[in-house]
Amino acid sequence: MNVKFERGQQGGGRLECKICWYVYDPAEGDEIWQIPPGVSFGELPPHWCCPVCDGGKEQFLTMEN
Numbered sequence: 001m002n003v004k005f006e007r008g009q010q011g012g013g014r015l016e017c018k019i020c021w022y023v024y025d026p027a028e029g030d031e032i033w034q035i036p037p038g039v040s041f042g043e044l045p046p047h048w049c050c051p052v053c054d055g056g057k058e059q060f061l062t063m064e065n
């Protein structure tokens, strides 16, 4: 049984804010928004935005690795 971790483009990888280069890492979550570790970008609450520059989710770019 091979269960892939990838679930679409925003599956479980890190994303980088293109404005301030803040990186959201699902393995760490987000202390500022009180997001626990293990929450993927796609699972973040709708009102979540960049904790550094307040940029919206649409400002975030998927990192290759």
Ligand SMILES: [Zn+2]
Pocket (backbone or CB within 6 Å): 017, 018, 019, 020, 021, 022, 050, 051, 052, 053, 054, 055
């Ligand atoms: Zn930002």
